Amino acid sequence: MTQNIRSLSTYILMNKAFINGKWIDSLENKSFGILNPASQKVIGNVPDLTIEQVNSSILLAHDSFDKWKKISGKERGHILRKWFDLMIKNKEALAALITQENGKTMKESLTEIELGASYIEWFSGEAPRINGDILTSPKREKQLLVFKEPLGVCAFITPWNFPSAMIARKVGPALAAGCTCVLKPSEETPLSALALAKLSQEAGLPPGVFNVLTCSTKSNSDVGKLLCTHPLISKISFTGSTKIGKILLSHCSQGIKKTSMELGGNAPFIIFPSADLKKALSGLIASKFRCSGQTCVCANRILVHADIYDEFARLLKEEVGDMPVGPGNDPATDIGPLINKAAADNIEALLEDSVLKGAKVSAGGKRLGETFFEPTVLQHVTPDMRIYQEEIFGPVASLIKFSTEEEAVEIANSTPFGLASYFYSRDVEQIWRVKSSLHFGMVGINEGIITTAEAPFGGVKYSGFGYEGSKYGIEEYLHKKYVCWSV
Numbered sequence: 001m002t003q004n005i006r007s008l009s010t011y012i013l014m015n016k017a018f019i020n021g022k023w024i025d026s027l028e029n030k031s032f033g034i035l036n037p038a039s040q041k042v043i044g045n046v047p048d049l050t051i052e053q054v055n056s057s058i059l060l061a062h063d064s065f066d067k068w069k070k071i072s073g074k075e076r077g078h079i080l081r082k083w084f085d086l087m088i089k090n091k092e093a094l095a096a097l098i099t100q101e102n103g104k105t106m107k108e109s110l111t112e113i114e115l116g117a118s119y120i121e122w123f124s125g126e127a128p129r130i131n132g133d134i135l136t137s138p139k140r141e142k143q144l145l146v147f148k149e150p151l152g153v154c155a156f157i158t159p160w161n162f163p164s165a166m167i168a169r170k171v172g173p174a175l176a177a178g179c180t181c182v183l184k185p186s187e188e189t190p191l192s193a194l195a196l197a198k199l200s201q202e203a204g205l206p207p208g209v210f211n212v213l214t215c216s217t218k219s220n221s222d223v224g225k226l227l228c229t230h231p232l233i234s235k236i237s238f239t240g241s242t243k244i245g246k247i248l249l250s251h252c253s254q255g256i257k258k259t260s261m262e263l264g265g266n267a268p269f270i271i272f273p274s275a276d277l278k279k280a281l282s283g284l285i286a287s288k289f290r291c292s293g294q295t296c297v298c299a300n301r302i303l304v305h306a307d308i309y310d311e312f313a314r315l316l317k318e319e320v321g322d323m324p325v326g327p328g329n330d331p332a333t334d335i336g337p338l339i340n341k342a343a344a345d346n347i348e349a350l351l352e353d354s355v356l357k358g359a360k361v362s363a364g365g366k367r368l369g370e371t372f373f374e375p376t377v378l379q380h381v382t383p384d385m386r387i388y389q390e391e392i393f394g395p396v397a398s399l400i401k402f403s404t405e406e407e408a409v410e411i412a413n414s415t416p417f418g419l420a421s422y423f424y425s426r427d428v429e430q431i432w433r434v435k436s437s438l439h440f441g442m443v444g445i446n447e448g449i450i451t452t453a454e455a456p457f458g459g460v461k462y463s464g465f466g467y468e469g470s471k472y473g474i475e476e477y478l479h480k481k482y483v484c485w486s487v
């Protein structure tokens with residue numbers, strides 16, 4: 001372990017998997033290392049569980065389901081509320097852990113912990129409010145009732161870009177509904193998941209209700225298949241690439257599983273001539289460069305009207321040129337490292353392809369070391385370029401010029417993805433028209449940061465389906481049992 005990780009609170013730094021309330025090693029004594037993306041040094045090791053251990057965790061989660069679902073919603077809410085309190089109490093240590101294993105800046109890591117905790121808090125309030133219905137019957141002698149019941153054991157597969165919040169917003173509603181959870185966090189960032197498990201134990205979550213399985217890259221496909229086909233699993237919730245989402249969905253079709261899929265995005269960010277340019281600039285910086293451009297709601301195609309294109313490109317270039325690149329634990333850093341070398345290789349290849357096809361780099365453009373990349377502005381981006389079609393997942397702002405509202409909407413919608421979209425305008429009629437025409441699950445109007453526990457997060461098209469957060473989120477973990485009672 002490096003110096004950095006030792007300076008973290010050892011209290012939340014766990015190096016074992018968490019199954020049925022116990023901290024366990026791999027049956028085969030195998031483990032894998034976690035790299036700090038800034039230093040490329042190993043910061044910890046966690047067990048590489050065997051497929052038998054994954055299987056037994058599902059059985060134990062199923063045993064726990066019988067007890068957990070019988071605890072009142074009010075009591076489940078109390079436990080979740082204690083978990084939230086512990087997350088807030090330990091937010092500095094939890095954030096430092098995210099920065100160590102994911103690379104994002106401490107400021108962003110703290111925001112992530114607060115965001116994740118807000119989902120646990122939100123669903124602690126939803127747990128006692130799971131109400132059924134009495135329906136009007138067509139016949140006097142029949143009573144029609146609807147009871148909402150928890151689904152059962154739910155399996156979660158989560159990515160590395162939000163190693164803590166992504167877990168909280170899936171597990172929070174599942175636990176509130178009375179389901180039990182088996183989580184496979186990303187092999188890049190399992191330490192944040194284990195830290196959450198440690199705090200859940202302290203909050204009083206009973207054994208087996210929340211389990212964290214640490215598995216290496218090579219077992220991903222076997223573990224994914226088992227989770228999607230196991231008869232005792234009722235639901236799969238996945239966040240990650242569309243490519244892996246498709247594989248999991250095909251397994252789920254064999255297991256007939258209820259699913260939620262939060263997949264890739266290709267967010268348009270449209271700036272109309274009436275926009276407040278300063279506001280658009282700060283919204284774009286927040287949306288584009290958060291987590292070094294590695295979020296699924298990051299602005300991906302920045303569409304700027306021809307009348308304001310030159311001015312906006314200049315403002316963006318000035319702003320981006322001043323953003324310091326460095327390790328996330330340096331308070332001066334704005335842009336941390338990319339998650340790994342492969343991610344930096346991909347950004348290099350995307351830029352090379354764009355420049356070859358006529359794009360112009362007006363700021364940044366260079367890789368720094370193995371995992372760092374300068375924040376970059378790319379102009380004259382056209383549809384034939386990979387960067388136009390693919391999710392960039394790096395600190396590159398690609399600008400596209402447009403002339404009419406119809407053209408902007410057409411370009412924005414010309415993607416198989418449909419997660420987040422953004423536009424800036426002060427023309428009220430245009431705002432109404434454009435928000436209705438955008439074929440995306442979420443629309444930010446004059447705003448670049450839209451995620452909050454109170455609102456439904458979810459996509460359409462290749463970006464998946466299902467909602468996380470909000471009053472709708474808990475429904476994903478409940479089924480409606482209809483009872484017809486002849487009286």
Ligand code: ADP
Nearest residue numbers: 157158159185186187220221224239240241244
């Ligand atoms: P990303 O490119 O953002 O890492 P992935 O879709 O590759 O997105 O990974 C998201 C999550 O899916 C991670 O937890 C990863 O371990 C897991 N994963 C990757 N491949 C598979 C697979 N074949 N089956 C199940 N899970 C997988």
